[in-house]
Amino acid sequence: MRTIRIRTFTFIGLYAIFMIPWIFYIAAYYMENGTIRFATDTQHERLLRGQAAEMMRLIESGAGEWSDPDWQERLHDRLRQAKMDAAIYSASDEELFRSDPERDGPMAATERFSVVADGQLLGRVVLYLPGSNALQAVAAIAGLLLALFIVGFELRRFLLKPLERMSLAARQIADGDWDARLPSSRIKEIAEVRDGFDVMVKGLRQASRKQAELEEERRFVIAAVAHDLRTPLFALRGYLDGMEQGIARSPEKLARYLAVCKEKSAQLDRLVEDLFTFTKLEYLDAELHRSTVDVNRVMRDAIESLGPQAGRKHVAVTAEYAEEELAVVGDSHLLERAMNNLLDNAVRHTSPHGEISVRCRKDGAKVAFAIRDTGPGFSEEELQRAFEPLYRGEASRNRSTGGAGLGLTISRRIMLQHGGELAVGNDTYGGALLTGWLPGANQ
Known part of the structure; x- marks a missing residue:
């Protein structure tokens, strides 16, 4: 017109x-x-x-x-x-x-x-x-x-x-x-005001929808966190009551009760740490402590920290590192946290006596990595919802098979904060395949 x-x-x-x-x-x-x-x-x-x-x-x-x-x-x-x-x-x-x-x-x-x-x-x-x-x-x-x-x-x-x-x-x-x-x-001036007003309305509509989604996510997070906190706390209370009432009289039984309490407290510690990291990344928009980081070293440290957990399941972890330094600019603590979450996910979903293979390489101006396991892989629904906060593929929220449901979410958001990306998929020969990349230090 x-x-x-x-x-x-x-x-x-x-x-x-x-x-x-x-x-x-x-x-x-x-x-x-x-x-x-x-x-x-x-x-x-x-x-x-x-x-x-x-x-x-x-x-x-x-x-x-x-x-x-x-x-x-x-x-x-x-x-x-x-x-x-x-x-x-x-x-x-x-x-x-x-x-x-x-x-x-x-x-x-x-x-x-x-x-x-x-x-x-x-x-x-x-x-x-x-x-x-x-x-x-x-x-x-x-x-x-x-x-x-x-x-x-x-x-x-x-x-x-x-x-x-x-x-x-x-x-x-x-x-x-x-x-x-x-x-x-x-009238041109009125049409321009109308176009500007229309852009503002579209922005407000998107903000309103985003606010509704965040509110819905907030309610879900509160409900899920309450459930996840209640389960180990209930177990801790039960075993501590048993010890207080003298049910665990023998040294062997007392040791078993203490081991369970220690395991549940470790679960609580991990859940609180995951929630704190997720909140920090999602809402606080924390400033990164940037420095030059070698992805080879970060992946090696993450594998070593997950060694005892993999050893208990007799899972073999093999790694292929690049010959040259894979330098990126980022927060070494957050990058190690992201790799830990990815490896922890692989260890938890790999059957006993399974295998996890890790590969780090240079891909042009990018630093790429891949983590493959011999577990059951991702279902179609899990491929679509793997990065949703607090989502876990298993129907029940059983901590014997799943974590807090924040590991992959945190890892991907750390990658995005560093200008990279993380993707989930299934390997051709079976098992889950996690691939990602980060911009090189010279970019």
């Missing part, structure tokens, strides 16, 4: 206000005079005076025929040609002739004279001269009123109505009606 600027619309309106009355004036002048040639006031007055003198002589010369119908008819024709009217009265004020009975009154332009012959008054004549510019003035005023009406109508259509509808739409949006339609306008 083509638009015009306000100044252009204003110029067109002023032009119409000036031109329409002028057109009406010219049309009225042409209708009255049969020409559009305008005479000056002096020329017009001189012409009018000559016509009046000629008409006076005609009436005075026909004094003896004032009552003759034929003479009155000829006089009437002459008066009509000259656009004049006349009234003739006898010496006794008896009306003998009137060309237009309605042409009278104090506002009419007249010439009055008496006809005298041999010292005797024959009668009086009233000559009504042509109207000056009354018709043209009325036409010009009518044109001005029409122009004002047209300009006012278009002003309301192009300016006021779009603004009124935009104000109404703003109130509807403020009340939460995101589907309120913003009006279009042919």
Whole structure:
């Protein structure tokens, strides 16, 4: 839709206000005079005076025929040609002739004279001269009123109505009606405001939806955390009560109870640590402590820290490192935390006596890594929801098979914070495959 600027619309309106009355004036002048040639006031007055003198002589010369119908008819024709009217009265004020009975009154332009012959008054004549510019003035005023009406109508259509509808739409949006339609306008400035307002509304709509999603996620996180905290706490309380009540009397049973309590406290410690890291990454937007980090070393340290856990399941971990240094710029603590989470996920989902293979390499300007295990791999649903906070593939939230459901989420967000990416998939020969990359230190 083509638009015009306000100044252009204003110029067109002023032009119409000036031109329409002028057109009406010219049309009225042409209708009255049969020409559009305008005479000056002096020329017009001189012409009018000559016509009046000629008409006076005609009436005075026909004094003896004032009552003759034929003479009155000829006089009437002459008066009509000259656009004049006349009234003739006898010496006794008896009306003998009137060309237009309605042409009278104090506002009419007249010439009055008496006809005298041999010292005797024959009668009086009233000559009504042509109207000056009354018709043209009325036409010009009518044109001005029409122009004002047209300009006012278009002003309301192009300016006021779009603004009124935009104000109404703003109130509807403020009340939460995101589907309120913003009006279009042919005025460029209003159209630009409308486009800017539309962008703002889309941003607010997205922010509102994001807020609703965050609120829903918050409720889910609270419920899930409450469940995850309650399970080990319930177990701890049960075993501690058993020890307090003397149920565990033998050293072997007491040692087993203590081992369970230690395991549950470790689970609580891990859950709290995961929640703290997730909150820090998600909401606090912590500043990274950047330094040059070797991904080979980070992966080696992560493998060593997960060695005891893998040893208990008799899972073999093999690693293939790049010959050169795989330098990246980032937070070494967070990067090691991300690799720990990935390896922990692989160890937990690998069957006893299984195998985990790790590979780090240079891929152009990127540093890439891959972690493959011999576990069951990811299902279709897990591939789509693996990075959702607190999501775990198993139907029950059993800690013997699953963690807090934050490990992959935290790892991916750490990668994104460092300008990289993390993806999940299934290896061709079976098992899960986690691949990721980070920008090299020279980028």
